[in-house]
Amino acid sequence: MKVKFSIIVPTLNSGKYLERLLSSLVNQSFSEFEILVMDGVSTDNTLEIINSFHDKRIEIYSSPDKGVYEAMNKGLSIAKGYWVFFIGADDWLFDKHTLEKVYKRLAKTSFHVAYGDVLIQGDSDWAKDQEVYAGKFDAFRLTKKNICHQGIFYRRSFLNKNQLFFDLKYPINSDWDFNLRCRTKTDFHYLNLIIANFSSGGISTNSKRKDQFYSEIPSKYPEFLPSKARIISSKFIHYIKKKFH
Template sequence: MKEEIKVSVIIATWNAAHLLPACLDSIAAVQVPGLEIVIADGGSKDNTVALLEAFKKVPLHYISEPDKGIYDALNKGVSQAHGKWLYFMGADDRLLPGFANLCQKLQDEHTVYYGNTVPVYGPEKPAYTLLVGEFTPWRLAQYCMNHQQIIYPASVFAKYQYPLKYKVFGDYALNLQVWGDPHFPKVFYPINIAGYYMGGLSSFHNDTVFKKDKARIILHSMGWWTYLRFLIKRFKRRHLQGHPVFF
């Protein structure tokens, strides 16, 4: 009898063969029963496909074709996944033993479960502390959380997709929608589940479209109270305190 897929680990790649072996080995090392890997590759020109064909430690399947960016690739990965829960990571991320501990706590198929992530390499940044701990809707309205710390029920993606209009913060836009949706309870466990590269995509690219839309997303997803509170705090940061503000 074929093993039921409980968790699908979805990775978007493009010419990442130099990173994938360590990433895939970290997934295999956590030894989560009923786990599959789904690779959405953007048509790599290196030896990514050969590497994926040779990997046999964990059930893995992939597509390799041109895409419209990372969020298009992740949406394609969702369409190929069989798990009751979906987890997203990059080729430069690494799963930690705590991932298996969080997977043991997955029960309700409409609940979002999440833990903590830690920087494993790359330039250190003091903003790391903003990513640790429980996220209320108000905290999320202020700070983007790492998508590597979240295990989503597949039911989230029956309702939402990663928006393609945002080149860097499509995951932030999706999380604002999900955290504002009462149909998906959120449960936090103080467990380190993944290590991530501090110099990732969001560190080097600007997403002016998301910055322009962020307040509107908060209003539509989280309501007037959070929206007005967000606007007031942003105004104070920009005009009263003289502090730079990211969004």
Template structure:
């Protein structure tokens, strides 16, 4: 696999007749990649939520950045579906994710951050069913930002919506922890661009969906609980740096966007504080 863009042909569109639409969810395997680094505080919840899934064909791959705390010991104390643990220094979280994707063997690949966990036990089963029923390339859904120490307390509810061509320009993008992808897309269109230290997930989704027209299905349900204050909910400085990288992502993919885009992008995020699940 490559971590640069590739001009290879796209995967079949949703609804296109072919073997992909004839498969049942029981014939699919899902790879879940989790990057860890000194993640002892909450990694147990992450691993346990994967283990609790009702879907059977799961491989959970842990890519650890040579943690100096007891992250690995904690992982090994809870029931799990971990097929590989790779612990070595890396070049950041997106480099770790790339390692995990490259090591995976599943038909579908999802990323679950070490502080996050699946909202219920049926999430992966519903993801697999959706891939099989629609023949799509990408499945995504909604996400809750929760209090780090009281995960029943929802601070923001990210209700997504179906993708439409051009949606990224209006400030829309899927919540990356809910973003499940057929592995062929990584093979054809590349991995995360690790030069984008805080926005490589946005760039990859933009590349797959807007540039290469991956066919997607939206599940209108909360799929992942994300503890507020992690990698994706950082400081103002990180937000500014992220916006700069996002503007570069549009340029790198040949997509024109208004210079006011960073301001446009704020509106959907502000709505997340208002639109919480009841």
């Protein structure tokens, strides 16, 4: 079987939710995928639940890691699929035909990154319960809010060619930085499909929890800002450097 999708699932003591996610994956109408569970040495029943599925498409890699983004990097380094998809243990695919619908569209596109929407489950600081998040993004909009990685697909050959991995210095927003770095290399294609159910409650759903990346966006990605905003950002960065250095 040729692997069309590598589905990477970071886990750590995820037994409470994992059966729902894995059921949504193994029961897909499209079957040409691998599930790479990157476990951070769980001490609950996470591994028991995974093994109870008896599905050869599921591979478990359990070793200590520095958090979800290192687990995702590990998964990316061993993935074999044409397309890579990351999903959290407490999230799940929208319906049993999701991957089939996505693959039919990806097979016709030359884009290297394609994305759809997610259905929010539970209120967060940036989206409400049952809201469909978040429509089409241009580069400027991507500097203001991120595309949920539960709704985005990356061509693996593109990531490998450009040596794109998650930057571990951003413990909360590394996926946002990752998407912007991808965007500097290629345009994105909007699929106009709901891909997954996104469970609110993680650290990224609280607007008060931001790492240093949030303040670095104007200096790291000025090419995505309108000309006026670029000037303002440049002056602000110059002021900060002069004041504190």
